[in-house]
Amino acid sequence: MQRMRYLKSLQGGFAVLSVIFLVVFLSILTQGILHIVCQQAKFQQEYIRQRQMAGLGIDLMLQALQKKEQFNFKSKSLPAIMLYPGAESVVPQIEVENSATLPLQAVNVVIKGANAAWQMQHLHLEPPGGTNHEIYNNLIYSGQEIRGNIPKGLLSANYPLSNIVPSIDIKGYLHYKSMPLPDAAALRNVGLLSRIYANDSGVSSGTYVIDSNTLIKGSGVLYSGNPINIRQGCNGVGKLWLICNDKIIIGDNVKLEHAFLFAKGPIYIGRNVSIYGIIVSAGKIELGDGFIMRGDKSVLEKFSTSCYMN
Amino acid sequence: MLLEILLASMFMCILFATFYQFFLQIVGSLSRIYADIELHRAAQVVISNVESELAYNAREIVLEENKYGSRIICQNIGRRRSVVFYCRNIPNEKNKTAIYKSTKIEGRTAGINPIISPKVSTEQWQCEKIDAHTLRLKMQMKTMTSGRRKTFVEVIRLCNGCVI
Numbered sequence: 001m002q003r004m005r006y007l008k009s010l011q012g013g014f015a016v017l018s019v020i021f022l023v024v025f026l027s028i029l030t031q032g033i034l035h036i037v038c039q040q041a042k043f044q045q046e047y048i049r050q051r052q053m054a055g056l057g058i059d060l061m062l063q064a065l066q067k068k069e070q071f072n073f074k075s076k077s078l079p080a081i082m083l084y085p086g087a088e089s090v091v092p093q094i095e096v097e098n099s100a101t102l103p104l105q106a107v108n109v110v111i112k113g114a115n116a117a118w119q120m121q122h123l124h125l126e127p128p129g130g131t132n133h134e135i136y137n138n139l140i141y142s143g144q145e146i147r148g149n150i151p152k153g154l155l156s157a158n159y160p161l162s163n164i165v166p167s168i169d170i171k172g173y174l175h176y177k178s179m180p181l182p183d184a185a186a187l188r189n190v191g192l193l194s195r196i197y198a199n200d201s202g203v204s205s206g207t208y209v210i211d212s213n214t215l216i217k218g219s220g221v222l223y224s225g226n227p228i229n230i231r232q233g234c235n236g237v238g239k240l241w242l243i244c245n246d247k248i249i250i251g252d253n254v255k256l257e258h259a260f261l262f263a264k265g266p267i268y269i270g271r272n273v274s275i276y277g278i279i280v281s282a283g284k285i286e287l288g289d290g291f292i293m294r295g296d297k298s299v300l301e302k303f304s305t306s307c308y309m310n
Numbered sequence: 311m312l313l314e315i316l317l318a319s320m321f322m323c324i325l326f327a328t329f330y331q332f333f334l335q336i337v338g339s340l341s342r343i344y345a346d347i348e349l350h351r352a353a354q355v356v357i358s359n360v361e362s363e364l365a366y367n368a369r370e371i372v373l374e375e376n377k378y379g380s381r382i383i384c385q386n387i388g389r390r391r392s393v394v395f396y397c398r399n400i401p402n403e404k405n406k407t408a409i410y411k412s413t414k415i416e417g418r419t420a421g422i423n424p425i426i427s428p429k430v431s432t433e434q435w436q437c438e439k440i441d442a443h444t445l446r447l448k449m450q451m452k453t454m455t456s457g458r459r460k461t462f463v464e465v466i467r468l469c470n471g472c473v474i
Protein backbone atom coordinates (compact mmCIF):
# COMPACT_ATOMS: atom_id res chain seq x y z
CA MET A 1 0.00 0.00 0.00
CA GLN A 2 2.78 2.33 0.95
CA ARG A 3 4.52 1.54 -2.31
CA MET A 4 1.38 2.38 -4.38
CA ARG A 5 0.92 5.68 -2.58
CA TYR A 6 4.54 6.53 -3.26
CA LEU A 7 4.15 5.76 -6.95
CA LYS A 8 1.01 7.90 -7.20
CA SER A 9 2.92 10.81 -5.70
CA LEU A 10 5.50 10.42 -8.45
CA GLN A 11 3.00 10.50 -11.38
CA GLY A 12 3.29 14.25 -11.90
CA GLY A 13 7.10 14.00 -11.90
CA PHE A 14 7.48 11.39 -14.63
CA ALA A 15 5.07 13.18 -16.95
CA VAL A 16 7.12 16.36 -16.65
CA LEU A 17 10.37 14.43 -17.16
CA SER A 18 8.99 12.70 -20.25
CA VAL A 19 8.08 16.01 -21.78
CA ILE A 20 11.52 17.42 -20.91
CA PHE A 21 13.20 14.38 -22.51
CA LEU A 22 11.12 14.77 -25.62
CA VAL A 23 11.77 18.49 -25.88
CA VAL A 24 15.50 17.98 -25.36
CA PHE A 25 15.60 15.22 -27.97
CA LEU A 26 13.66 17.23 -30.53
CA SER A 27 15.68 20.38 -29.93
CA ILE A 28 18.95 18.46 -30.39
CA LEU A 29 17.57 17.03 -33.62
CA THR A 30 16.47 20.44 -34.85
CA GLN A 31 19.77 22.04 -33.92
CA GLY A 32 21.63 19.27 -35.68
CA ILE A 33 19.65 19.82 -38.87
CA LEU A 34 20.03 23.58 -38.61
CA HIS A 35 23.77 23.26 -38.07
CA ILE A 36 24.23 21.04 -41.13
CA VAL A 37 22.06 23.29 -43.28
CA CYS A 38 23.80 26.47 -42.09
CA GLN A 39 27.26 24.99 -42.68
CA GLN A 40 26.27 23.89 -46.15
CA ALA A 41 24.65 27.24 -46.93
CA LYS A 42 27.81 29.08 -45.86
CA PHE A 43 30.00 26.76 -47.91
CA GLN A 44 27.69 27.08 -50.91
CA GLN A 45 27.57 30.88 -50.58
CA GLU A 46 31.36 31.15 -50.62
CA TYR A 47 31.62 28.74 -53.53
CA ILE A 48 29.05 30.66 -55.59
CA ARG A 49 30.76 33.95 -54.76
CA GLN A 50 34.14 32.66 -55.90
CA ARG A 51 32.64 31.45 -59.17
CA GLN A 52 30.81 34.73 -59.69
CA MET A 53 34.05 36.67 -59.20
CA ALA A 54 36.01 34.35 -61.48
CA GLY A 55 33.33 34.52 -64.17
CA LEU A 56 33.02 38.28 -63.92
CA GLY A 57 36.81 38.69 -63.90
CA ILE A 58 37.32 36.52 -66.99
CA ASP A 59 34.51 38.23 -68.91
CA LEU A 60 35.78 41.70 -68.05
CA MET A 61 39.35 40.75 -68.91
CA LEU A 62 38.38 39.35 -72.30
CA GLN A 63 36.34 42.48 -73.02
CA ALA A 64 39.12 44.74 -71.77
CA LEU A 65 41.65 43.07 -74.04
CA GLN A 66 39.37 43.48 -77.05
CA LYS A 67 38.47 47.10 -76.24
CA LYS A 68 42.06 47.98 -75.41
CA GLU A 69 43.03 47.40 -79.00
CA GLN A 70 39.96 49.19 -80.34
CA PHE A 71 39.74 52.25 -78.14
CA ASN A 72 43.04 52.32 -76.28
CA PHE A 73 41.36 53.50 -73.10
CA LYS A 74 43.35 54.28 -70.00
CA SER A 75 41.34 53.29 -67.00
CA LYS A 76 37.71 52.75 -66.33
CA SER A 77 35.57 52.34 -63.22
CA LEU A 78 32.40 50.46 -64.00
CA PRO A 79 29.11 50.94 -62.17
CA ALA A 80 28.53 48.78 -59.11
CA ILE A 81 27.03 45.38 -59.83
CA MET A 82 24.61 43.56 -57.56
CA LEU A 83 25.49 39.89 -57.58
CA TYR A 84 22.69 37.41 -57.95
CA PRO A 85 22.42 35.19 -56.01
CA GLY A 86 24.08 36.76 -52.99
CA ALA A 87 22.85 40.36 -53.25
CA GLU A 88 26.40 41.57 -52.68
CA SER A 89 27.41 44.79 -54.31
CA VAL A 90 30.78 44.77 -56.07
CA VAL A 91 32.59 47.50 -57.96
CA PRO A 92 34.58 46.27 -60.95
CA GLN A 93 37.38 48.37 -62.27
CA ILE A 94 39.47 48.02 -65.41
CA GLU A 95 42.87 49.63 -65.21
CA VAL A 96 45.31 49.88 -68.07
CA GLU A 97 48.62 50.66 -66.47
CA ASN A 98 51.60 51.80 -68.54
CA SER A 99 54.86 51.32 -66.73
CA ALA A 100 56.98 54.45 -66.66
CA THR A 101 60.29 52.63 -66.76
CA LEU A 102 59.51 49.39 -68.62
CA PRO A 103 57.99 48.95 -72.07
CA LEU A 104 55.10 47.19 -70.41
CA GLN A 105 51.36 47.54 -70.34
CA ALA A 106 49.35 45.85 -67.61
CA VAL A 107 45.62 45.29 -67.94
CA ASN A 108 44.18 44.82 -64.47
CA VAL A 109 40.65 43.82 -63.62
CA VAL A 110 39.92 44.57 -59.99
CA ILE A 111 36.65 43.57 -58.36
CA LYS A 112 36.10 45.13 -54.97
CA GLY A 113 33.59 43.52 -52.67
CA ALA A 114 32.56 44.41 -49.12
CA ASN A 115 35.30 42.37 -47.44
CA ALA A 116 37.74 41.39 -50.15
CA ALA A 117 39.12 42.30 -53.54
CA TRP A 118 39.96 40.07 -56.50
CA GLN A 119 42.51 40.96 -59.10
CA MET A 120 43.28 39.58 -62.51
CA GLN A 121 46.27 40.76 -64.50
CA HIS A 122 47.42 40.43 -68.07
CA LEU A 123 50.76 41.86 -69.14
CA HIS A 124 52.09 42.93 -72.52
CA LEU A 125 55.82 43.30 -72.43
CA GLU A 126 58.24 44.55 -75.05
CA PRO A 127 62.02 44.03 -75.07
CA PRO A 128 64.12 46.64 -73.21
CA GLY A 129 63.77 49.96 -75.00
CA GLY A 130 60.69 48.74 -76.94
CA THR A 131 60.25 46.48 -79.96
CA ASN A 132 61.20 49.27 -82.37
CA HIS A 133 64.36 50.33 -80.58
CA GLU A 134 67.13 50.88 -83.11
CA ILE A 135 69.49 48.45 -81.39
CA TYR A 136 67.31 45.59 -82.67
CA ASN A 137 68.20 46.49 -86.25
CA ASN A 138 71.26 44.38 -85.43
CA LEU A 139 70.63 40.66 -85.27
CA ILE A 140 73.62 40.28 -82.97
CA TYR A 141 75.18 43.21 -81.15
CA SER A 142 78.01 43.61 -78.72
CA GLY A 143 78.86 46.85 -76.94
CA GLN A 144 82.54 45.83 -77.01
CA GLU A 145 83.60 43.08 -79.41
CA ILE A 146 82.45 39.80 -80.89
CA ARG A 147 85.06 37.04 -80.67
CA GLY A 148 84.86 33.81 -82.64
CA ASN A 149 83.46 32.81 -86.00
CA ILE A 150 80.40 34.85 -86.79
CA PRO A 151 77.99 33.06 -89.15
CA LYS A 152 77.75 34.64 -92.58
CA GLY A 153 75.09 37.27 -93.16
CA LEU A 154 74.58 37.94 -89.49
CA LEU A 155 76.40 41.22 -89.42
CA SER A 156 75.37 43.86 -91.93
CA ALA A 157 77.94 45.80 -93.90
CA ASN A 158 77.25 48.89 -91.81
CA TYR A 159 77.50 47.09 -88.44
CA PRO A 160 76.68 48.38 -85.92
CA LEU A 161 73.43 49.84 -87.18
CA SER A 162 73.02 51.35 -83.74
CA ASN A 163 75.12 51.29 -80.60
CA ILE A 164 72.73 52.57 -77.98
CA VAL A 165 71.95 49.76 -75.57
CA PRO A 166 68.74 50.50 -73.69
CA SER A 167 68.79 50.38 -69.91
CA ILE A 168 67.03 47.71 -67.84
CA ASP A 169 64.69 48.64 -65.03
CA ILE A 170 65.48 45.98 -62.42
CA LYS A 171 62.72 47.04 -60.04
CA GLY A 172 60.19 46.99 -62.85
CA TYR A 173 60.82 43.32 -63.64
CA LEU A 174 60.71 42.42 -59.98
CA HIS A 175 57.49 44.38 -59.52
CA TYR A 176 55.67 42.70 -62.38
CA LYS A 177 57.08 39.20 -61.97
CA SER A 178 54.49 36.57 -61.26
CA MET A 179 56.94 33.88 -60.15
CA PRO A 180 60.57 33.45 -59.14
CA LEU A 181 62.90 31.88 -61.72
CA PRO A 182 61.80 28.27 -62.27
CA ASP A 183 63.88 25.51 -60.72
CA ALA A 184 64.77 22.25 -62.45
CA ALA A 185 61.67 20.46 -61.14
CA ALA A 186 59.33 23.19 -62.40
CA LEU A 187 60.95 23.14 -65.84
CA ARG A 188 60.80 19.34 -65.93
CA ASN A 189 57.25 18.91 -64.64
CA VAL A 190 55.37 21.88 -65.97
CA GLY A 191 57.51 24.01 -68.27
CA LEU A 192 57.27 27.75 -68.63
CA LEU A 193 53.80 29.18 -68.07
CA SER A 194 53.92 32.31 -70.28
CA ARG A 195 54.78 34.53 -67.33
CA ILE A 196 57.47 36.88 -66.14
CA TYR A 197 59.93 35.01 -63.92
CA ALA A 198 62.45 37.11 -62.01
CA ASN A 199 64.99 36.90 -59.23
CA ASP A 200 66.48 39.93 -57.56
CA SER A 201 70.16 40.74 -57.77
CA GLY A 202 70.83 39.89 -54.11
CA VAL A 203 74.04 37.95 -53.53
CA SER A 204 72.04 35.18 -51.86
CA SER A 205 70.14 34.34 -55.03
CA GLY A 206 73.41 33.62 -56.92
CA THR A 207 73.77 32.53 -60.52
CA TYR A 208 70.60 31.18 -62.10
CA VAL A 209 71.47 27.80 -63.55
CA ILE A 210 69.47 25.61 -65.90
CA ASP A 211 70.80 22.07 -65.56
CA SER A 212 72.40 20.13 -68.42
CA ASN A 213 70.15 18.53 -71.02
CA THR A 214 67.00 20.27 -69.81
CA LEU A 215 64.21 20.51 -72.34
CA ILE A 216 62.76 23.99 -71.81
CA LYS A 217 59.19 23.89 -73.05
CA GLY A 218 56.66 26.69 -73.00
CA SER A 219 57.24 30.42 -73.18
CA GLY A 220 58.49 32.85 -70.58
CA VAL A 221 60.46 35.95 -69.76
CA LEU A 222 63.35 35.10 -67.45
CA TYR A 223 64.95 38.06 -65.74
CA SER A 224 67.91 37.73 -63.42
CA GLY A 225 69.97 40.38 -61.70
CA ASN A 226 72.76 37.81 -61.36
CA PRO A 227 74.42 35.73 -64.12
CA ILE A 228 72.37 33.20 -66.09
CA ASN A 229 73.99 29.89 -66.94
CA ILE A 230 72.32 27.51 -69.39
CA ARG A 231 74.34 24.33 -69.20
CA GLN A 232 75.27 22.02 -72.03
CA GLY A 233 72.70 20.16 -74.06
CA CYS A 234 69.70 22.31 -73.06
CA ASN A 235 66.98 22.71 -75.66
CA GLY A 236 64.54 25.60 -75.63
CA VAL A 237 61.54 25.14 -77.91
CA GLY A 238 59.23 27.98 -76.87
CA LYS A 239 59.53 31.74 -76.95
CA LEU A 240 62.27 32.45 -74.45
CA TRP A 241 63.49 35.86 -73.33
CA LEU A 242 66.62 35.88 -71.21
CA ILE A 243 67.16 39.34 -69.76
CA CYS A 244 70.14 39.64 -67.50
CA ASN A 245 71.75 42.48 -65.60
CA ASP A 246 74.99 40.47 -65.56
CA LYS A 247 76.57 37.88 -67.88
CA ILE A 248 74.90 35.05 -69.76
CA ILE A 249 76.71 31.74 -70.25
CA ILE A 250 75.42 29.28 -72.83
CA GLY A 251 76.92 25.80 -72.59
CA ASP A 252 77.96 23.46 -75.41
CA ASN A 253 75.34 21.92 -77.72
CA VAL A 254 72.56 24.21 -76.51
CA LYS A 255 69.73 24.86 -78.94
CA LEU A 256 67.34 27.79 -78.47
CA GLU A 257 64.71 27.94 -81.17
CA HIS A 258 62.97 31.22 -80.44
CA ALA A 259 65.19 33.18 -78.12
CA PHE A 260 65.94 36.76 -77.25
CA LEU A 261 69.14 37.21 -75.24
CA PHE A 262 69.80 40.57 -73.64
CA ALA A 263 72.65 41.08 -71.18
CA LYS A 264 74.23 44.09 -69.55
CA GLY A 265 77.38 42.01 -69.15
CA PRO A 266 79.20 39.66 -71.56
CA ILE A 267 77.61 36.69 -73.31
CA TYR A 268 79.68 33.49 -73.54
CA ILE A 269 78.46 30.92 -76.05
CA GLY A 270 79.88 27.39 -76.07
CA ARG A 271 80.57 25.00 -78.96
CA ASN A 272 77.93 23.75 -81.42
CA VAL A 273 75.26 26.13 -80.16
CA SER A 274 72.22 27.02 -82.30
CA ILE A 275 70.27 30.15 -81.54
CA TYR A 276 67.36 31.43 -83.60
CA GLY A 277 66.51 34.95 -82.52
CA ILE A 278 68.30 38.11 -81.44
CA ILE A 279 71.36 38.58 -79.21
CA VAL A 280 72.27 41.89 -77.60
CA SER A 281 75.05 42.44 -75.08
CA ALA A 282 76.43 45.65 -73.61
CA GLY A 283 79.67 43.75 -73.00
CA LYS A 284 81.60 41.39 -75.25
CA ILE A 285 80.27 38.30 -76.97
CA GLU A 286 82.38 35.14 -77.25
CA LEU A 287 81.26 32.55 -79.76
CA GLY A 288 82.36 28.92 -79.60
CA ASP A 289 83.15 26.74 -82.64
CA GLY A 290 80.23 25.50 -84.71
CA PHE A 291 77.96 28.38 -83.68
CA ILE A 292 74.80 28.59 -85.78
CA MET A 293 72.50 31.55 -85.62
CA ARG A 294 69.54 32.62 -87.64
CA GLY A 295 68.30 36.14 -87.03
CA ASP A 296 64.61 36.09 -86.16
CA LYS A 297 63.03 39.44 -85.33
CA SER A 298 59.69 37.83 -84.53
CA VAL A 299 61.06 37.13 -81.04
CA LEU A 300 60.82 40.86 -80.41
CA GLU A 301 57.05 40.87 -80.75
CA LYS A 302 55.10 41.78 -77.62
CA PHE A 303 55.13 39.07 -75.00
CA SER A 304 51.61 38.49 -73.65
CA THR A 305 51.49 36.72 -70.32
CA SER A 306 48.84 34.27 -69.23
CA CYS A 307 46.22 35.60 -66.90
CA TYR A 308 45.38 34.44 -63.37
CA MET A 309 43.00 35.44 -60.63
CA ASN A 310 44.50 36.47 -57.30
CA MET B 311 14.46 8.87 -8.93
CA LEU B 312 15.60 5.92 -11.02
CA LEU B 313 12.05 4.69 -11.22
CA GLU B 314 10.92 8.14 -12.40
CA ILE B 315 13.49 8.11 -15.18
CA LEU B 316 12.50 4.61 -16.23
CA LEU B 317 8.86 5.53 -16.33
CA ALA B 318 9.62 8.71 -18.30
CA SER B 319 11.68 6.75 -20.81
CA MET B 320 8.86 4.24 -21.17
CA PHE B 321 6.37 7.05 -21.71
CA MET B 322 8.64 8.54 -24.35
CA CYS B 323 8.85 5.20 -26.13
CA ILE B 324 5.07 5.04 -26.17
CA LEU B 325 4.96 8.54 -27.63
CA PHE B 326 7.45 7.50 -30.32
CA ALA B 327 5.42 4.41 -31.10
CA THR B 328 2.22 6.45 -31.36
CA PHE B 329 3.69 9.15 -33.62
CA TYR B 330 6.26 6.99 -35.39
CA GLN B 331 5.24 8.20 -38.86
CA PHE B 332 6.08 11.76 -37.97
CA PHE B 333 9.49 10.73 -36.66
CA LEU B 334 10.14 8.56 -39.68
CA GLN B 335 9.38 11.54 -41.88
CA ILE B 336 11.95 13.58 -39.98
CA VAL B 337 14.54 10.81 -40.36
CA GLY B 338 13.68 10.51 -44.08
CA SER B 339 14.02 14.25 -44.59
CA LEU B 340 17.33 14.20 -42.79
CA SER B 341 18.72 11.49 -45.01
CA ARG B 342 17.54 13.38 -48.10
CA ILE B 343 19.16 16.58 -46.85
CA TYR B 344 22.35 14.65 -46.17
CA ALA B 345 22.28 13.05 -49.63
CA ASP B 346 21.74 16.46 -51.27
CA ILE B 347 24.66 17.91 -49.34
CA GLU B 348 26.82 15.00 -50.40
CA LEU B 349 25.86 15.47 -54.06
CA HIS B 350 26.46 19.22 -53.95
CA ARG B 351 29.86 18.81 -52.33
CA ALA B 352 30.89 16.16 -54.85
CA ALA B 353 29.76 18.38 -57.73
CA GLN B 354 31.59 21.40 -56.32
CA VAL B 355 34.82 19.45 -55.97
CA VAL B 356 34.56 18.24 -59.56
CA ILE B 357 33.65 21.66 -60.96
CA SER B 358 36.39 23.47 -59.00
CA ASN B 359 38.93 20.95 -60.24
CA VAL B 360 37.81 21.09 -63.86
CA GLU B 361 37.34 24.85 -63.87
CA SER B 362 40.76 25.71 -62.45
CA GLU B 363 42.42 23.58 -65.13
CA LEU B 364 40.24 24.75 -68.00
CA ALA B 365 39.92 28.43 -67.14
CA TYR B 366 43.49 29.23 -66.15
CA ASN B 367 45.91 26.42 -67.00
CA ALA B 368 44.70 25.18 -70.37
CA ARG B 369 46.11 26.39 -73.65
CA GLU B 370 44.13 24.11 -75.95
CA ILE B 371 41.11 21.99 -75.17
CA VAL B 372 39.93 19.05 -77.23
CA LEU B 373 36.59 17.34 -76.62
CA GLU B 374 36.08 13.68 -77.47
CA GLU B 375 33.23 11.31 -76.84
CA ASN B 376 33.27 7.79 -75.44
CA LYS B 377 30.55 5.48 -74.17
CA TYR B 378 30.60 7.08 -70.71
CA GLY B 379 30.38 10.66 -72.01
CA SER B 380 32.94 13.33 -72.82
CA ARG B 381 36.70 13.26 -72.56
CA ILE B 382 38.09 16.74 -71.91
CA ILE B 383 41.71 16.90 -73.02
CA CYS B 384 43.58 19.99 -71.84
CA GLN B 385 47.01 20.93 -73.10
CA ASN B 386 48.64 22.94 -70.36
CA ILE B 387 50.22 26.37 -70.89
CA GLY B 388 53.39 24.83 -69.47
CA ARG B 389 53.51 22.44 -72.46
CA ARG B 390 55.11 19.65 -70.46
CA ARG B 391 51.87 18.73 -68.82
CA SER B 392 48.47 17.71 -70.09
CA VAL B 393 45.34 16.80 -68.20
CA VAL B 394 42.38 14.65 -69.24
CA PHE B 395 39.04 14.54 -67.44
CA TYR B 396 36.82 11.60 -68.24
CA CYS B 397 34.24 9.26 -66.85
CA ARG B 398 34.55 5.48 -66.64
CA ASN B 399 33.40 2.59 -64.51
CA ILE B 400 35.22 1.89 -61.27
CA PRO B 401 37.26 -1.32 -61.45
CA ASN B 402 35.69 -4.22 -59.53
CA GLU B 403 32.49 -2.30 -58.89
CA LYS B 404 29.51 -3.05 -61.04
CA ASN B 405 27.35 -0.22 -62.41
CA LYS B 406 29.37 2.45 -60.71
CA THR B 407 31.13 5.16 -62.67
CA ALA B 408 33.38 7.96 -61.50
CA ILE B 409 35.15 11.01 -62.91
CA TYR B 410 38.90 10.66 -63.25
CA LYS B 411 41.67 13.16 -63.78
CA SER B 412 44.64 11.88 -65.68
CA THR B 413 47.73 14.08 -65.42
CA LYS B 414 50.48 13.37 -67.89
CA ILE B 415 53.93 14.86 -67.59
CA GLU B 416 56.17 14.39 -70.59
CA GLY B 417 58.42 11.37 -70.29
CA ARG B 418 56.46 9.78 -67.47
CA THR B 419 53.43 7.58 -67.17
CA ALA B 420 50.15 9.33 -66.51
CA GLY B 421 48.91 9.67 -62.92
CA ILE B 422 45.22 8.82 -62.75
CA ASN B 423 43.06 9.75 -59.79
CA PRO B 424 39.32 9.85 -59.18
CA ILE B 425 38.13 13.34 -58.30
CA ILE B 426 34.83 12.32 -56.83
CA SER B 427 33.74 10.81 -53.53
CA PRO B 428 33.41 6.99 -53.62
CA LYS B 429 29.91 7.36 -52.19
CA VAL B 430 28.76 9.11 -55.37
CA SER B 431 28.38 7.62 -58.83
CA THR B 432 28.40 9.68 -62.04
CA GLU B 433 25.48 8.87 -64.29
CA GLN B 434 26.11 11.49 -66.96
CA TRP B 435 29.22 13.47 -67.94
CA GLN B 436 28.80 15.68 -70.95
CA CYS B 437 30.81 18.65 -72.10
CA GLU B 438 29.77 20.80 -75.06
CA LYS B 439 31.45 23.65 -76.84
CA ILE B 440 29.41 26.86 -76.79
CA ASP B 441 32.04 28.96 -78.51
CA ALA B 442 35.82 29.00 -78.76
CA HIS B 443 36.15 30.31 -75.19
CA THR B 444 33.11 28.80 -73.49
CA LEU B 445 32.14 25.28 -72.48
CA ARG B 446 28.99 23.84 -70.98
CA LEU B 447 29.50 21.02 -68.52
CA LYS B 448 26.59 18.81 -67.55
CA MET B 449 26.81 16.00 -65.05
CA GLN B 450 24.34 13.83 -63.23
CA MET B 451 25.31 12.29 -59.94
CA LYS B 452 23.74 9.66 -57.75
CA THR B 453 24.43 8.77 -54.14
CA MET B 454 25.08 5.07 -53.68
CA THR B 455 23.35 4.90 -50.31
CA SER B 456 20.01 6.52 -51.01
CA GLY B 457 19.97 6.50 -54.82
CA ARG B 458 19.15 10.20 -54.90
CA ARG B 459 20.09 11.89 -58.20
CA LYS B 460 20.87 15.44 -59.16
CA THR B 461 21.92 17.12 -62.40
CA PHE B 462 24.43 19.96 -62.36
CA VAL B 463 25.07 22.29 -65.27
CA GLU B 464 27.93 24.77 -65.31
CA VAL B 465 29.27 27.17 -67.91
CA ILE B 466 33.05 27.48 -67.90
CA ARG B 467 34.87 30.41 -69.51
CA LEU B 468 38.42 29.94 -70.71
CA CYS B 469 40.80 32.70 -69.83
CA ASN B 470 44.06 31.57 -71.42
CA GLY B 471 43.04 28.98 -73.94
CA CYS B 472 40.53 27.96 -76.56
CA VAL B 473 38.48 24.95 -77.59
CA ILE B 474 39.63 23.27 -80.78
